[in-house]
Amino acid sequence: xxxxxxxxxxxVTEKGKDVELRCDPISGHTALYWYRQSLGQGLEFLIYxxxxxxxxxxxxxxxxxxxxxxxxxxSTLTIQRTQQEDSAVYxxxxxxxxxAHGYTFGSGTRLxxx
Amino acid sequence: xxxxxxxxxALSIQEGENATMNCSxxxxxxxxxxxxxxxxxxxxxxxLIRSNEREKHSGRLRVTLDTSKKSSSxxxxxxxxxxxxxxFCATLTTSGTYKYIFGTGTRLKVLA
Numbered sequence: 001x002x003x004x005x006x007x008x009x010x011x012v013t014e015k016g017k018d019v020e021l022r023c024d025p026i027s028g029h030t031a032l033y034w035y036r037q038s039l040g041q042g043l044e045f046l047i048y049x050x051x052x053x054x055x056x057x058x059x060x061x062x063x064x065x066x067x068x069x070x071x072x073x074x075s076t077l078t079i080q081r082t083q084q085e086d087s088a089v090y091x092x093x094x095x096x097x098x099x100a101h102g103y104t105f106g107s108g109t110r111l112x113x114x
Numbered sequence: 115x116x117x118x119x120x121x122x123x124a125l126s127i128q129e130g131e132n133a134t135m136n137c138s139x140x141x142x143x144x145x146x147x148x149x150x151x152x153x154x155x156x157x158x159x160x161x162l163i164r165s166n167e168r169e170k171h172s173g174r175l176r177v178t179l180d181t182s183k184k185s186s187s188x189x190x191x192x193x194x195x196x197x198x199x200x201x202f203c204a205t206l207t208t209s210g211t212y213k214y215i216f217g218t219g220t221r222l223k224v225l226a
Binding site: 031035045050056091101107108 | 145147149155156157158159162202204206212213214215216217218219
């Protein structure tokens with residue numbers, strides 16, 4: 001596609017429920033990243049996929065968070081048993097392997113846990 | 115963990131004035147980028163400067179990099195109300211995995 005697409009744009013969920021956030025990267029981009037941004041804060045790295053390599057999961061805050069990338073394209077970030085502190089904007093970005101032009105970000109998913 | 119720290123945290127200027135934002139980082143970098151974020155959603159890539167470069171220009175944007183001081187600055191000249199946004203620096207370190215670490219951001223407000 002022309003850009004990075006994220007869905008849903010907004011998600012309100014009850015505490016304790018599981019949620020899935022989807023990211024559709026730019027076609028041909030081999031790298032895909034998930035970041036989290038709490039209100040008024042900077043971006044917190046969560047996870048990074050590069051081609052067929054093992055993902056870098058070093059930023060996942062707890063074992064309630066997981067992500068997968070199927071067929072080297074679409075990625076799903078899953079948060080199990082959501083907590084109020086999980087409320088944030090979840091941003092996905094993709095890039096070419098060379099990072100020559102930086103990241104292209106999606107518009108994000110605003111997650112609110114009530 | 116945060117690699118970059120932007121300064122100031124917030125900046126308010128009049129339209130037509132120049133805006134300068136600074137970024138300091140901690141470890142050696144491969145390159146540094148600046149991004150703009152409107153309304154707390156997706157970020158837009160502005161400019162990339164490599165570790166062997168000292169200055170780059172793009173339109174009204176001027177970025178400098180001082181690797182000896184581990185700092186970078188973003189200058190927006192002749193600012194416009196539409197420049198109101200948050201600005202983040204992001205660094206690609208020379209060690210570790212291939213990902214950018216973002217700073218805390220500067221919130222710029224340009225008053226018409």
